[in-house]
Amino acid sequence: MKLPSCAAALVAAALLASFTGASGMSAARADAGALPNVNMEATVKAAQIDPRRPDDTLTPGAKASVLLVEQALRDRSLLDAKWVDGYFGTTTVAAFAKFQQSLGFTGLDANGLPGKTSLTKLGAGRFGVTDLIGPGARVSADGFVIDTRTRDMLAEAKRLLGRGLVLLQGSYNPGGDPTSAGTHDGGGVVDISVEGMNPATRTAVVRVLRRVGFAAWTRSPDQGDWPWHIHAAAISDTDLSSQAQHQIGDYYLGLNGLSGRGPDDGPKVTIRTWEEYRRG
Known part of the structure; x- marks a missing residue:
């Protein structure tokens, strides 16, 4: 049936509006994406x-x-333009900590490591955030407090080793052990008993801990005021204390995680985070 000319014009206009609206919505979605x-x-x-x-x-x-993060910090007058270089050094860490504090965060939530909430808020309208990570809730293990990410990492290490691991110290323990120099003040860090382990077993445990995403070392009384134990810090736990962050950075650089910054004395493995390990 042929429509009268006026009706045809109305239909055409409606179709055009519908098409334009759909195109506009598609463009908006494309812009958002x-x-x-x-x-x-x-x-x-x-x-x-x-x-x-x-x-x-x-x-x-x-x-x-890192450049996107630094640009956002610069535009909030938290980071000088000369530091927008893709290098997340001490100045950028300090700037990110100031941003976290501006959100009302304190303590470990303002440690300068980008957390899920702070990073997402910084990127609002500027960038999205992928490959999210987080420490999870705090839980009890061997009478100590750790986070669920650390718990899962330890469970996988035990599975690979085919044996249990007993904690001597957990996480979130500010000032609890002065010999630890603050590494246990935040999340992701544990000390493990080596009772009943010979040197080969200690090395095997450290190797597996490293394999699942810990920076781990056997510590001896010759190195400090402590008994024999294994010290392990979960790489990329966003609740890490600043001291533990430094240990992990040194681990990546082939050092032993102690204040003297000597060469790494542990077994050589490919360094991976827990998330990288889980991806195979």
Whole structure:
């Protein structure tokens, strides 16, 4: 049936409006999806390693994400433009901590490591956040407090070893052990008993802990005022104390995690985070 000319014009106008609206909505969706993304895993890794480097070498795979974070901090007048370089050094860590404090965060929530909430808020309207990580809730293990990410890492290490591991010290223990120099003040850090272990077994345990994402070492009385034990810090736990962050950065740089910054004395393994381990 042929429509009268006026009716045909109305139908055409309606169709055009419908098409334009749909196109506009599609364009809006495309614009919304066009925001760049910050890879949280890579950014957190850089925030641990870069401050400990003797030079300005960039953490592989992190530059683009770190630049986006630094640009956002610069635009909030928290970071001078000269530090927008893709290098998450001490100045960027301090700037990120100031941003976290501006959100009302304190303590471990303002430790300068990008957390899920703070990173997402910083990126609002500027960038999305992918590869999210977090420590999870605090739980009890062997009478100590750890977070669920650390608990899961220890469980996998036990499975691979085919034996149990007994904790001597947990996490979130500020001032609890002065010999620890603050490494246990935050999350992700534990000390493990070596009772009944011979040197080969101690090395095997450290190797497996490293394999699942810990920076781990056997500690002896010759190194400090402590008994024999295994010290393990979960790489990229966003609740890490600043001292533990430094230990992990040193681990990546081939050092032993002690204040003297000597060479790593543990078994050589490919360094991976827990998330990288789980991906195979």
